[in-house]
Amino acid sequence: AQKxxxxxxxxxxxxxxxxxxxxxxxxxxxxxxxxxxKQPPSGELVFLIRRNSFxxxxxxxxxxxxxxxxxxxxxxxTITASQVVDSAVYFCALSEAxxxxxxxxxFGSGTRLxxxx
Amino acid sequence: DTGVSQNPxxxxxxxxxxVTFRCDPISEHNRLYWYRQTLGQGPEFLTYFQNEAQxxxxxxxxxxxxxxxxxxxxxxxxxxxxxxxxxxxYLCASSPRVGNEKLFFGSGTQLSVL
Numbered sequence: 034a035q036k037x038x039x040x041x042x043x044x045x046x047x048x049x050x051x052x053x054x055x056x057x058x059x060x061x062x063x064x065x066x067x068x069x070x071k072q073p074p075s076g077e078l079v080f081l082i083r084r085n086s087f088x089x090x091x092x093x094x095x096x097x098x099x100x101x102x103x104x105x106x107x108x109x110x111t112i113t114a115s116q117v118v119d120s121a122v123y124f125c126a127l128s129e130a131x132x133x134x135x136x137x138x139x140f141g142s143g144t145r146l147x148x149x150x
Numbered sequence: 151d152t153g154v155s156q157n158p159x160x161x162x163x164x165x166x167x168x169v170t171f172r173c174d175p176i177s178e179h180n181r182l183y184w185y186r187q188t189l190g191q192g193p194e195f196l197t198y199f200q201n202e203a204q205x206x207x208x209x210x211x212x213x214x215x216x217x218x219x220x221x222x223x224x225x226x227x228x229x230x231x232x233x234x235x236x237x238x239x240y241l242c243a244s245s246p247r248v249g250n251e252k253l254f255f256g257s258g259t260q261l262s263v264l
Contacts, residue, residue: 037192068252078193078241078255124192137183137206138253140192 035060037127037141045147046115054110054144056125062086067101067108068126068138078124084108115148122146152176154256156242162262163232170228171259175244182225183253184217185241193241199225232263 036059046052058067069081082092084101092099096113112119122145128138155174163169175182180201185193196215197207201222214232219225229236239260243253 075257076239077257078243078253080252080254083252126192137195137198139195140185142190142192 035062035065035127035129035139037125037139039125039141039144041144042142043145043147045149047149048117049114051111051113052115052146054112054123054125054146056108056110056141058106058108058125058127060127060129062129064129066128068128069099069108069110070124070126070140071121072124072143073121081110081123112146115146117148117150120146120148154242154244154254156240156256156259158259159257160260160262162264164264165234166231168228168230169232169261170226171240171242171261172224172226173242173256174224175242176246176254179244179246179254180222181245181247181251182219183243183245184225184227185243187239187241187258188237196227229261232261234263237261237263 038057041055044052065086067084071079071081082099089101089103098111100109108125122143124140124143126138126140154176157172161169183198184196186196187193195208196211197217198205199219202219214230217225217227239258241255241258243255245251245253
């Protein structure tokens with residue numbers, strides 16, 4: 034069975050600090066996809082990134098970066114020089130790709146990130 | 151692209167009543183998902199459609215829950231004989247094509263069962 038664990042329930046940092054959100058996953062499949070979503074106070078989930086299991090290259094997008102390590106089943110998310118607008122709940126998610134018509138995305142319990150001015 | 155639309159935004163009902171929610175996905179998105187989210191938790195998968203076909207339904211979903219997508223466009227989620235434990239945010243999402251594409255979420259319907 035697949036599972037996503039986000040051990041950090043809440044994180045609070047001062048603006049401009051770097052912060053890393055941890056994500057550990059479990060799956061028996063060799064082919065799968067990992068995601069990060071952001072849920073701001075307005076409530077609507079916003080897609081941030083998708084990574085497939087064959088691509089272990091780290092990715093950087095502006096102040097955001099993602100570190101995918103298959104050996105430790107982790108897909109961590111780092112925000113550099115955090116800003117107050119980054120305050121939100123962040124969800125890591127996993128979907129298996131055994132059959133393209135039978136996929137669904139399983140979410141972790143989320144990490145609430147608060148950026149203090 | 152007007153986004154995924156869900157109605158109503160809020161629903162308060164008494165235990166035992168039936169409720170129905172509607173989701174209008176992004177036009178031409180053939181996949182539509184229903185999730186449920188309770189406070190402090192991540193979204194929990196309920197069911198999904200590819201066009202009008204319901205391809206998977208969570209085992210956690212009791213027989214009181216039913217979803218339809220009759221013409222492959224909008225979808226409805228009905229809960230019969232509501233219970234207090236059904237209180238949650240019900241989220242709808244759509245994606246453009248087959249495969250593990252990113253999901254576009256609606257703002258959700260907040261259900262409170264008294």
